Structure formats: C-alpha cells, structure tokens
Amino acid sequence: MLNRNPGKSKSLKHHLWFSRLMRTSPFWSLVFWAGVWELVGQMGWMTLLPPLSHIWFAFTELPEQSAFWDAFAMTARTFSIGLGLSIGVGIPIGILMGISKRTDKILSIWVNLFLSAPITAVIPALMPILGIGDATVIATVILFAIWVVIIDTQAGVTHVKDSLVEMGRIFGCSKLKIIFWIVIPAAMPEIITGIRLSVVRAVKGVIVGQIVIALIGFGGLFNTYLSYFLMERFWALIIVVFVLSFTIIGLVEILERRIAFYAKTR
Amino acid sequence: MSDIILNTEGVGVTYQESIIALENVSLNIPAAKLTAILGPSGCGKTTLLKVIAGLIEPSKGLVKVRGKEIIGPGPDRALVFQDFALLPWATVLQNVAFGLRARGVPKKEREDTSLHYIRQVGLLGFEDKYPHQLSGGMRQRTGLARALTINSDILLMDEPFSAVDEQMRRKLQEDLLHLLKIESKTVVFVTHSIEEAVYLADQVVILSGRPGSIADIVYPEIDRQGDIDLIRRQPGYIELVDEIWSSLKRYVE
Numbered sequence: 073m074l075n076r077n078p079g080k081s082k083s084l085k086h087h088l089w090f091s092r093l094m095r096t097s098p099f100w101s102l103v104f105w106a107g108v109w110e111l112v113g114q115m116g117w118m119t120l121l122p123p124l125s126h127i128w129f130a131f132t133e134l135p136e137q138s139a140f141w142d143a144f145a146m147t148a149r150t151f152s153i154g155l156g157l158s159i160g161v162g163i164p165i166g167i168l169m170g171i172s173k174r175t176d177k178i179l180s181i182w183v184n185l186f187l188s189a190p191i192t193a194v195i196p197a198l199m200p201i202l203g204i205g206d207a208t209v210i211a212t213v214i215l216f217a218i219w220v221v222i223i224d225t226q227a228g229v230t231h232v233k234d235s236l237v238e239m240g241r242i243f244g245c246s247k248l249k250i251i252f253w254i255v256i257p258a259a260m261p262e263i264i265t266g267i268r269l270s271v272v273r274a275v276k277g278v279i280v281g282q283i284v285i286a287l288i289g290f291g292g293l294f295n296t297y298l299s300y301f302l303m304e305r306f307w308a309l310i311i312v313v314f315v316l317s318f319t320i321i322g323l324v325e326i327l328e329r330r331i332a333f334y335a336k337t338r
Numbered sequence: 339m340s341d342i343i344l345n346t347e348g349v350g351v352t353y354q355e356s357i358i359a360l361e362n363v364s365l366n367i368p369a370a371k372l373t374a375i376l377g378p379s380g381c382g383k384t385t386l387l388k389v390i391a392g393l394i395e396p397s398k399g400l401v402k403v404r405g406k407e408i409i410g411p412g413p414d415r416a417l418v419f420q421d422f423a424l425l426p427w428a429t430v431l432q433n434v435a436f437g438l439r440a441r442g443v444p445k446k447e448r449e450d451t452s453l454h455y456i457r458q459v460g461l462l463g464f465e466d467k468y469p470h471q472l473s474g475g476m477r478q479r480t481g482l483a484r485a486l487t488i489n490s491d492i493l494l495m496d497e498p499f500s501a502v503d504e505q506m507r508r509k510l511q512e513d514l515l516h517l518l519k520i521e522s523k524t525v526v527f528v529t530h531s532i533e534e535a536v537y538l539a540d541q542v543v544i545l546s547g548r549p550g551s552i553a554d555i556v557y558p559e560i561d562r563q564g565d566i567d568l569i570r571r572q573p574g575y576i577e578l579v580d581e582i583w584s585s586l587k588r589y590v591e
Contacts, residue, residue: 238393239423242411243437243488253440257427 122303130304131311139293140309146289147278150206154213155274159267162221166266167251169222170229170259180226187219191277195284204288209281216277217270224266228259264331271324275317343369343404343524344390344492350398351385358549359385363399365543365552369491372518372525374539376532376582378590382550383528384420384496390526391417391494403492413441416485418495422477424469430456430480431465437488448487455483458517475506482514486521495527499534511538515562532582536560537569544582547589554585 106124113123134140169176169183195212202208232255240250256263282291290313297306344367351360359382367373375383388394390401392411401408403415411417416437424433431452438448456465459479469477478498485493499507511534518525529535535542536558546553558578560569569575 233421233423235419235421235423236425238388239417239419239436240440241393242391242415242417243440244411244413245440249440254425257425260427 119301120303122307126304127307127311131308134305134308134312143289143293146206147282150209150213151274151278154210154277155217155271157210158214158217158221158270158274162218162266162270163225163263166222166225167229167256169226171251171255176226183219183222186215187223191215192280192284195281199285204285208285209278209289212281213274213277217274220269220273221266224262224269225259228262229255231262232258264328268324268328272321275320279313341369342366344402346390346399346401348399349386349389349396349401351382351389351394352397360389361549361551363550363552367524367526368541369524370522371540372527372538373541373543374535375526375528375543375545376530376535376586377545377550378547378586379530381545381547381589383545386545386550387494387496387526387528391415413488414490415492415494416488416490418478418481418485418493418498420497420500422469422481424477424480426469429466429468430461430472433469433480434483434487437484451487452483455486458486459483460513474502475510478502478510492524492526495525497528497530500530514538532579532586536575536578536582542582544586553589556582
C-alpha cells in the first residue's frame with residue numbers, strides 16, 4: 073500500500089534534486105545549460121548552433137583579430153562620449169526643469185515622449201544626417217540614455233523640502249549657492265538612480281545603434297560573421313557583448329550602493 | 339514699554355488672488371522680549387512669521403526693522419524651523435556652521451563659533467553626528483544653535499517645539515528661557531499651545547481664524563527672573579490661560 077507508486081516518488085525526488093541545484097547557485101544553472109547547448113551542438117542539427125566548445129575556441133581567438141579591437145575601441149569610445157554627454161547635459165536640464173515651472177512645461181512632454189518611444193526606429197533616420205560613423209552611434213546612445221537622467225534629476229529636485237530652500241534663503245545664500253549646496257545634494261539619491269538607469273540604457277543604445285547601422289563596430293562584425301556563416305565567431309561575440317554589459321551594469325550597482333548612505337540619511 | 343525693534347503695518351497676504359491668508363495685521367514687537375503668535379491651525383500664523391522673516395512678500399502693507407522697510411530675509415533676523423530644516427548629509431557641526439559658511443566666514447572661525455553655540459544648547463559631544471542619529475529634541479537644538487551663530491538680534495521660531503514629545507518640549511522651553519538670560523534676543527515664536535505662549539511670552543498676539551487678523555493682544559505679567567520651575571504656579575498663570583482660551587474658542591471649529 074505504501075509503496076504502490078515507487079516510480080512517481082523517484083521522479084519527484086529527481087525533480088527536487090534538480091530544482092534545488094538550480095536554486096542554490098546560478099553558477100550551476102549556467103553550467104547545466106552550457107552542457108545542454110554543447111550536446112545539442114554536437115548533434116549537428118543546426119548549423120546556426122555550433123557546440124559551445126567550438127564557440128569557446130573562437131572566443132579565445134577573438135583578441136587576435138584587429139577587427140575585434142577596432143570594434144571594441146569604437147564601442148568604448150561612442151559609449152563613453154554618449155553616456156558622458158547624457159549625464160553632463162541631462163543633469164543640468166533636469167535641475168532646470170525642477171526649479172523652473174516654465175521650463176518644465178515646455179520640456180516635460182518631450183522628455184516623457186522620448187522616454188517611452190522605441191528609439192531604435194529613429195536610428196535609420198539619423199544615418200543620412202550624421203553619416204555612418206561615430207556620430208550616429210553617439211546620437212543613439214544619447215537618445216537611449218539621456219531621458220531617464222533628466223526625469224530622475226527633475227523628480228529629485230522637485231522633491232527637495234521647501235524648508236531646506238527657505239533655510240538657505242534665511243541665511244543669505246544666493247540662488248547659485250542654494251542650488252549647489254542644498255538642491256543638488258538633496259536630490260542626489262534620485263540623480264544617482266538616474267545615472268544607473270542611463271548606464272543600462274546606454275549599453276543597449278551602443279549595441280543597438282551599431283547593429284542597426286550594421287556596417288561599423290560590433291554591428292559590422294556581427295553582419296560579416298553572419299553573412300559568411302562564421303557562427304562560432306558570431307556566438308563568441310554575443311558572449312563578449314553580454315559579459316561586457318553585465319560587468320558595466322554590475323560595477324555601476326556597486327558604485328550606487330556605496331553612495332546609498334545618502335538615501336538612508338534623508 | 340521698551341523700544342520697538344520690529345513692526346508690521348497693515349500686512350495682508352493673498353494667495354492666488356482669492357485666498358486671503360492674512361488681513362491688515364499691524365503689530366509692534368518690543369526689543370529683547372518674547373512675543374508669541376497664537377491662533378487656531380490654518381489662521382495664517384506661520385504665514386505672518388514668514389512675512390516677518392522676509393520669505394513671503396506681503397500683498398499689502400510692509401514690515402519694518404528699526405523703522406526701515408525689509409526686502410527679503412536679512413542678517414538681522416534668524417529663523418528656527420518647525421521641521422528643523424537640517425541638511426541630512428551634513429554633521430551637526432556643519433549644519434550649525436551653515437549660516438556662517440553662507441557668509442564666507444573662514445572655516446576655523448566658523449567652527450569655533452559653532453562649537454560655542456553647540457555647547458550652549460547642550461549638544462557638545464554630538465557635533466560629528468548626523469541628523470538621523472539624533473532625537474527630535476536634539477535636532478531642534480541643532481536648528482537653534484544654527485540660528486544663534488549668525489548673532490542676529492531677532493530670533494524667529496516657527497512652532498519650534500511642536501514636533502517633539504511633551505517632556506522634551508518642557509525641557510526645551512526651560513532651556514530657551516535659560517538661554518535668553520545669557521543672550522539678549524528679541525524672540526517671535528509661533529505656537530498653537532496657549533500654555534506655551536503664556537509660559538514663555540511677554541506679549542501674546544492672538545490671531546482670529548481665516549482670514550488671519552489680530553483678535554487680541556495680552557501681556558502675561560509673569561515674573562521669569564526667579565525660579566523657572568515656579569512659573570506655572572504663579573498666581574494669574576491659570577487665569578490667563580483660561581482667559582485666552584475663552585477668547586480663542588469661537589475661532590476653533
């Protein structure tokens with residue numbers, strides 16, 4: 073009676089073992105799926121999906137190619153310029169919108185429109201204007217990244233307590249001193265959040281920009297590999313791009329946690 | 339009667355062209371005395387204080403300090419805020435020194451002055467703490483020390499003790515009286531507590547409900563020179579509280 077269905081209990085046990093493994097460490101989950109990939113690749117069913125070991129080999133070969141380093145340099149360059157401009161221009165605009173109702177009225181509709189718009193659709197229109205090169209990619213990065221900086225900075229500035237600004241006025245601070253000594257530090261938690269989100273978006277922007285243009289940087293490489301059926305290299309590059317974005321976003325999150333004491337003390 | 343250091347002449351404040359917050363307030367503030375502005379909530383007492391501070395420009399009338407019309411805030415008036423208005427990312431010392439820093443006083447000098455007032459409000463040893471590490475009472479002491487550093491003759495206080503608990507309020511009230519024996523200041527403070535007004539003030543200005551205008555002015559003749567603990571037991575204290583309550587009652591719904 074008790075052992076009427078031993079098969080079921082065995083499979084249940086098996087299932088538990090599996091799900092526990094998946095839960096305990098994301099590393100083992102990664103290893104498991106890499107194994108599945110390797111097996112499927114070895115079967116040779118799809119030319120599009122080579123075995124992971126071949127991809128790994130292509131991955132180790134990537135640094136030997138000058139085309140890879142050119143693409144890498146271009147990506148790093150356009151990413152930093154685009155992100156730098158987004159933050160450098162976005163924060164002042166956000167502050168301006170936060171302190172001046174008139175500026176807010178003029179700009180907020182546009183900022184909100186672009187924040188939710190599918191920017192990818194705009195890139196083909198940028199190419200004839202800015203040409204096929206750094207400028208278009210930088211513009212894409214900015215279009216991806218700037219809006220969230222503006223919105224978050226503006227939100228931070230409008231939420232600064234009135235009494236803090238009044239306090240500045242009571243002690244004779246000029247408008248500029250009130251902005252730099254009171255408003256900006258008080259809005260810092262929101263500004264930092266805006267910067268973190270904009271880094272995430274800039275990573276997407278720099279890759280999407282290059283892929284849509286398809287002639288330069290990683291986008292150009294992807295295109296070349298695909299058209300010559302160099303699937304190992306194609307997948308190796310995908311992994312590079314994933315690891316890079318993951319690392320950058322991880323770094324920014326660590327940085328944000330370091331500055332998080334601001335938020336706690338408010 | 340002592341000299342008048344500050345006066346308002348027919349001050350009126352109208353918001354959005356239709357909401358009248360204050361109407362025709364003419365008031366004399368005697369020098370080196372405590373004046374309480376008392377009234378039901380929403381009567382415009384904080385608005386009146388902010389007009390005196392120069393934070394709100396009156397729609398009608400004007401405010402004069404020593405006979406000279408004020409334009410905006412000035413070094414002759416310091417304000418203690420109801421919500422303390424401390425910078426959360428700055429230490430007690432940096433917060434207290436803020437007013438001096440805004441004036442460009444060199445670091446060494448402003449820290450020495452600040453430490454002097456930190457000691458005076460009883461916060462010595464806490465100068466490196468952040469506001470979130472302090473109790474409500476200590477936060478307000480920080481706000482008070484900051485107001486004292488700029489050494490203005492007039493100290494304005496916006497319901498300074500309303501955000502702290504009852505025991506702490508009593509302590510702060512006593513400490514304020516002790517402090518004012520050392521530092522000669524003209525104090526104007528806003529309160530909704532009749533007891534607090536009678537306990538602390540030489541002149542109590544009673545505002546009527548909307549729109550705020552002066553309903554009555556009483557002068558509690560209470561001897562504060564002697565033992566502070568005995569103030570509440572003096573003859574006349576209870577009677578005055580009752581008298582003010584009966585004249586204020588009709589404005590409270």
